[in-house]
Every structure is written in C-alpha cells, then in structure tokens.
Amino acid sequence: MSVTITDVVLRDGLQDEDVVVSTDHKIAVADALVAAGVKHIEAASFVSPTRVPQMADADDVIARLPRTDPSVTYSALALNPRGVHRAIATGIEEIQVVTSASAGHSTANTGRNPDEALHGLAEALQKYPDRSFLGGVSTAFVCPFEGIIAPATLVRVASAMAAMGVRRLGLADTLGTATAEQVLASAGAVRDALPDIELSLHLHNAHGQALGTVIAAHRQLGITHFDSAIGGYGGCPFAPGAHGNLATEELVAHLHAHDIDTGIDQQALGLAVDTVKHALAQARPLTAV
Numbered sequence: 001m002s003v004t005i006t007d008v009v010l011r012d013g014l015q016d017e018d019v020v021v022s023t024d025h026k027i028a029v030a031d032a033l034v035a036a037g038v039k040h041i042e043a044a045s046f047v048s049p050t051r052v053p054q055m056a057d058a059d060d061v062i063a064r065l066p067r068t069d070p071s072v073t074y075s076a077l078a079l080n081p082r083g084v085h086r087a088i089a090t091g092i093e094e095i096q097v098v099t100s101a102s103a104g105h106s107t108a109n110t111g112r113n114p115d116e117a118l119h120g121l122a123e124a125l126q127k128y129p130d131r132s133f134l135g136g137v138s139t140a141f142v143c144p145f146e147g148i149i150a151p152a153t154l155v156r157v158a159s160a161m162a163a164m165g166v167r168r169l170g171l172a173d174t175l176g177t178a179t180a181e182q183v184l185a186s187a188g189a190v191r192d193a194l195p196d197i198e199l200s201l202h203l204h205n206a207h208g209q210a211l212g213t214v215i216a217a218h219r220q221l222g223i224t225h226f227d228s229a230i231g232g233y234g235g236c237p238f239a240p241g242a243h244g245n246l247a248t249e250e251l252v253a254h255l256h257a258h259d260i261d262t263g264i265d266q267q268a269l270g271l272a273v274d275t276v277k278h279a280l281a282q283a284r285p286l287t288a289v
Contacts, residue, residue, distance in 0.1 A: 002261040003218060006040035007033055007248050008202070009229035009276060010061070011077055015045070015054045016235035019283035023057045027064050029279055032272035033230070034066050037264045038248070041065075042096070042227070044076045046083035053286060062090040075134065079110050080117070081124035088128060096170065097121045098136035101157045104145025105138060105174070118160045125164050135166030136202065141178035141186055148182070151189035158190045158197075168198040170227065173213075176204025176243035180213040187221055200225035205232065206243040211254045214246070218260065226251065230273050249273055 010029060014021055026043075033041055043065055049056035058076065065074050075094035078084045087095045099117040100106035106114045125133055140154050154171070161169055171187055183201070191199055201217055203210040203226070217223040232247035249269045252262050 001259065002224070002263070003255060004040060004225045005038065005248060005251065005262055005264065006042055006075070006200075006225070006227045007038050007230060008042040008227050008245060009033075009231065009233055009248070011042045011045050011055070012202075012227075012235075012245055013229035013231065013233035013276070015052055017054065017233070017280060017283070019280060019285055020053055020056075021279045021283045023060050023064065025279035025282060026057070026061050027066070029230075029272065029275050031066050032268075032275040034069055034072055036268035036272050038269075038272075039071055039263065040073050040075070042077065043074045043092070046076060046078050046086040059086070059090055062092050077136070078121075080112075081120050084121070084124040084128075088131065094134055095131070096134040096136050097125065097161075097164070097166070098138055099157065099161070100138040100143075101149045101154050102139045102143035102146045105143050108145070114157055118157070118164075122160075122164050133164070133166050134168050134170065135161035135164065136170040136172060137161065138172045139174045140171040141173050141182050142175050144175060149186070151186045154186050155189050155193045158194060162194050162197050166197070168200055168225065169194070170200040170202050170225075172202035172227075173204055173210075176206035176210065178213075180209060180216045183213050184216055184220060187217060187223070191221060198225065199223055200227065202227035203246045204234065204243045205246045210246040211250065214251065214254070215258060230269065231276050233276065 044058035044061045045055050046058050047055050073093050076087045076092050077096050078087050103113045110117050228248040228251045229245035230248040232244045234245035252264050255262055
C-alpha cells in the first residue's frame with residue numbers, strides 16, 4: 001500500500017512569507033527534496049509578481065530545477081490564461097490550473113468570479129490540445145468569506161474542471177479548518193459525480209486534524225495522492241485566516257507508522273526542512289524587493 005506526495009513548499013509554502021527567498025536558495029530546496037526521494041514537486045506559480053512577489057522568479061526557477069533524477073516530476077500553478085501561457089513557455093512537465101469553489105475567494109484571489117475564471121481557463125487549455133493539465137479547486141470545503149461550501153457547489157465547479165480535460169483534480173482545504181467528515185462527504189460527492197477523474201487532497205492544518213483526514217480519505221475513498229509542504233509552511237495571501245500546510249515530514253512519518261509507503265527518506269527529509277529554514281533566514285524582506 002502506498003501513496004504519492006507532492007511537496008508544495010516552493011510555491012504554497014513560500015508565497016505567504018513576508019520575505020523573498022532567492023532563486024539560488026529555492027534551487028537548494030529543490031535539490032534537498034530530490035535527495036530525500038520526493039518525486040513530485042510543485043515548484044512555482046505563474047501569477048502577478050506585484051501581488052505575489054515570491055513568485056517573480058518563476059521562469060528562472062523552472063529553468064534551473066535539478067534534473068539529475070528523471071523520475072522526478074515538477075509542476076507549476078496557473079490561475080488565468082496569462083499564467084497558463086507563461087507556464088507552457090517554460091516547458092514544465094505539469095501545469096495545474098486552479099479556481100475557487102466560492103465567489104468570495106475567487107474574486108479576492110483572481111479578480112473574477114468562479115464562472116468567469118473557469119471560462120478563461122477553458123479557453124486557454126483549448127489552445128494546447130497536446131498538453132496534459134491538472135486541476136485544482138481552492139476553498140473546496142470552507143471559504144473565509146462565505147463559510148462552509150455545499151458539496152453540490154463543489155461538484156459543479158469540479159465538473160467544469162473535468163470538462164476541460166484535466167487528468168487529476170486536487171481539492172484544497174485552503175483554510176485548514178474542514179473536519180475529516182466534511183472532507184469525506186464533499187470529496188465523496190465529487191468522486192461519485194466524476195468517477196473517471198483521479199482525486200487528490202491539498203490540506204492545510206489548523207487544528208492538527210489533517211493527518212487523520214489523510215488516513216480516512218485513503219482508506220474510505222481510496223485517495224492516493226496528497227499535497228504537503230516541508231516545515232508546514234504556507235497559507236494563502238488572499239484567504240484571511242488560512243493556516244500552514246500539512247507538513248511533509250509529519251505526513252510521511254504518519255503514513256509510515258500506518259504501514260503506508262511513500263518512497264521518501266525521513267532522515268533526508270529532515271535535512272530538507274533545515275534547508276528551507278536556512279533559505280528563509282537568508283531571505284530579503286518584502287520592503288527590499
């Protein structure tokens with residue numbers, strides 16, 4: 001029994017920090033993750049550098065990612081057509097297009113409501129019929145502006161994503177406050193509506209409940225792909241109250257304790273955590289950018 005972990009520290013982990021990490025230090029983090037056996041790494045997002053200064057070097061990061069292990073897959077995130085086109089130009093292996101389940105968060109995050117965001121992304125993806133895309137839904141369970149998201153609302157957005165042709169759909173607990181029961185109910189509704197779409201979970205961790213949610217989702221829904229960030233860093237600059245990501249080192253230890261293999265070396269992962277801490281300690285404050 002095994003699961004796949006995508007470490008998102010280089011994107012979601014760093015984007016909410018009040019410093020800007022250098023490209024060199026980001027590449028050092030990528031090197032450390034690869035050395036630990038992490039096979040899926042979300043390396044950047046193609047968003048406005050004015051709104052998210054941490055991602056201003058996205059093109060350079062993608063160009064310099066370590067390629068010593070051909071089994072490692074890198075991905076990047078895009079919120080709108082411009083982001084999709086920029087990501088395509090880098091040649092990165094996987095691109096995840098993301099929208100929000102709630103109108104409040106979608107407007108704060110992208111300046112568009114979910115329907116507008118979905119329409120723009122669908123048009124962009126049609127321009128690249130030979131490329132495979134991933135999908136993601138932010139605030140899939142709870143929104144900081146609208147509260148609990150009804151499963152039917154999530155299913156509607158997820159169905160629009162599936163219609164674009166995404167091959168995997170990630171459901172994000174952006175705030176980190178959703179209970180395991182809520183995640184299971186909503187993710188189960190999506191699975192029932194879209195049985196041919198692979199689901200993954202992107203869990204933040206407000207109350208220490210995310211580890212239990214992972215085990216429950218794996219055993220009850222058969223979900224085998226989860227996002228996490230070494231050190232538990234992260235959050236969303238446009239989701240007030242968002243908590244840090246589920247820490248990769250805690251997730252790996254928890255899964256191994258339940259005899260679920262990840263292929264990741266726990267000791268080496270600890271060195272990766274140290275690398276992130278060093279990178280943040282050496283980073284420039286946002287006011288210096």
